[in-house]
Amino acid sequence: MRRMGSVRFVTYGCKANQYDTQVLREALVRRGWKEEDRGADLLVVNTCTVTAEAGRKARQLIRRAHREDPRTKICVTGCLAESEPEVLREMPGVEWVLGNGEAKQPVHFLRELGEEFTPEELGIPSGITEFSGHTRAFLKIQDGCDMACAFCIIPSVRGKSKSRPIPELVAEVERLAESGYVEIVLCGIHIGHWGRDLGLELADLVAALCAAAPRGARGRPCDFRLRLSSIEATEVSDRLLEVMARESRRVAPHLHMPLQSGDDEILAAMNRWYGVEEYLGHCDRIRSALDRPAFTADVLVGFCGEEDRHFERTLDTVRRAGFARLHVFPFSVRPGTAAEHLGAPPPPPLVRERRAALSELASELQVEYRRSLDGAEDSIVLEGAVGLSGRYQRVRVPLEELEGPLPPRVDVRLALERDAESGEERLVGHATANDRLEHAR
Numbered sequence: 001m002r003r004m005g006s007v008r009f010v011t012y013g014c015k016a017n018q019y020d021t022q023v024l025r026e027a028l029v030r031r032g033w034k035e036e037d038r039g040a041d042l043l044v045v046n047t048c049t050v051t052a053e054a055g056r057k058a059r060q061l062i063r064r065a066h067r068e069d070p071r072t073k074i075c076v077t078g079c080l081a082e083s084e085p086e087v088l089r090e091m092p093g094v095e096w097v098l099g100n101g102e103a104k105q106p107v108h109f110l111r112e113l114g115e116e117f118t119p120e121e122l123g124i125p126s127g128i129t130e131f132s133g134h135t136r137a138f139l140k141i142q143d144g145c146d147m148a149c150a151f152c153i154i155p156s157v158r159g160k161s162k163s164r165p166i167p168e169l170v171a172e173v174e175r176l177a178e179s180g181y182v183e184i185v186l187c188g189i190h191i192g193h194w195g196r197d198l199g200l201e202l203a204d205l206v207a208a209l210c211a212a213a214p215r216g217a218r219g220r221p222c223d224f225r226l227r228l229s230s231i232e233a234t235e236v237s238d239r240l241l242e243v244m245a246r247e248s249r250r251v252a253p254h255l256h257m258p259l260q261s262g263d264d265e266i267l268a269a270m271n272r273w274y275g276v277e278e279y280l281g282h283c284d285r286i287r288s289a290l291d292r293p294a295f296t297a298d299v300l301v302g303f304c305g306e307e308d309r310h311f312e313r314t315l316d317t318v319r320r321a322g323f324a325r326l327h328v329f330p331f332s333v334r335p336g337t338a339a340e341h342l343g344a345p346p347p348p349p350l351v352r353e354r355r356a357a358l359s360e361l362a363s364e365l366q367v368e369y370r371r372s373l374d375g376a377e378d379s380i381v382l383e384g385a386v387g388l389s390g391r392y393q394r395v396r397v398p399l400e401e402l403e404g405p406l407p408p409r410v411d412v413r414l415a416l417e418r419d420a421e422s423g424e425e426r427l428v429g430h431a432t433a434n435d436r437l438e439h440a441r
């Protein structure tokens with residue numbers, strides 16, 4: 001194939017997918033490709049298949065892109081390319097269908113596009129150096145999942161859990177911090193299983209990353225913090241909590257722990273491996289190790305067989321867990337999953353009702369959690385006068401209290417204040433210290 005010049009990327013789905021796109025973006029840009037939003041020679045669509053809707057959107061985009069510019073060659077990669085390669089190959093304009101794993105590695109990917117070179121010639125370090133279009137960088141630490149939740153297609157399109165080695169990840173954290181990213185989110189498909197294939201555990205990695213030593217232009221240490229993305233409550237080990245408590249400025253006290261259902265019968269039907277009391281016990285254990293940690297979670301409503309009594313128990317569990325934020329998803333059967341054989345889910349109007357009730361409870365809990373933070377110390381990654389706290393709260397920082405140029409991150413004491421105009425409660429962060437470290441940005 002003749003060498004093409006410009007490329008456009010479209011990414012669907014999770015943080016791991018966004019990371020994978022960035023790996024490909026950096027590889028192509030290093031080979032001289034230019035990124036363009038319109039009229040690009042090549043369109044790379046990195047797809048998701050976690051819901052039927054995600055697949056539908058990707059196919060729609062491919063059809064539209066071909067209609068608008070039939071000269072654009074289309075490459076489809078990611079989970080949909082694994083789950084329905086034949087359908088995609090038949091679509092007009094689609095030249096390449098490359099799934100996950102090896103197929104998505106830059107060397108393989110570029111060879112498929114007709115670029116011949118050795119990995120050394122490609123000359124990129126493993127991973128990424130920046131995170132295009134984001135203020136926080138995502139770092140994929142593993143891929144794949146060894147579990148088999150009844151609603152989930154991911155294990156069949158991502159394979160078994162495979163961890164990236166510590167030295168590679170430390171080097172990547174240093175590069176990202178030196179590029180100016182003050183928050184690096186550790187992501188993957190099942191990050192709590194990081195290290196199992198290496199004889200290590202996630203606590204080992206987090207400790208090693210905390211000790212990374214990025215340097216700014218004047219040789220001073222670059223500031224950064226880590227945030228764990230989704231991790232199962234059962235996999236937040238005591239060792240991991242020790243590292244998080246010891247490195248409280250380096251690791252955000254926020255854990256996103258999927259709950260999925262707050263009822264034991266539904267959890268068993270989902271083939272989840274814990275019960276409600278066990279989950280809540282982990283919340284208590286984490287609360288006693290960290291200062292006011294933020295718990296966020298995903299809950300699926302309307303799973304097969306979910307009756308009112310199951311849903312009532314879910315409401316109760318969610319209340320007891322005291323989530324800072326909840327992502328509520330209506331369940332839809334994904335073909336190819338075990339849930340396909342579990343009977344019909346509740347009717348859509350009922351699912352909508354339950355979703356609304358759960359979302360309302362989540363909003364109440366969000367307010368309660370925010371109130372509990374009055375007086376807490378935190379650290380804000382700024383985007384103007386508002387930023388993201390370690391505990392995943394939007395916090396306003398009075399800029400007039402800061403001296404010198406605006407730092408990307410500022411340590412604060414949180415205060416619950418009432419907005420003079422709207423009368424609403426909000427968290428304000430009053431700076432405590434902000435000049436200790438080099439900021440690369």
Ligand code: SF4
Nearest residue numbers: 145147148149152154
């Ligand atoms: S743990 Fe369950 S929901 Fe998560 S990726 Fe694995 S199979 Fe899917």
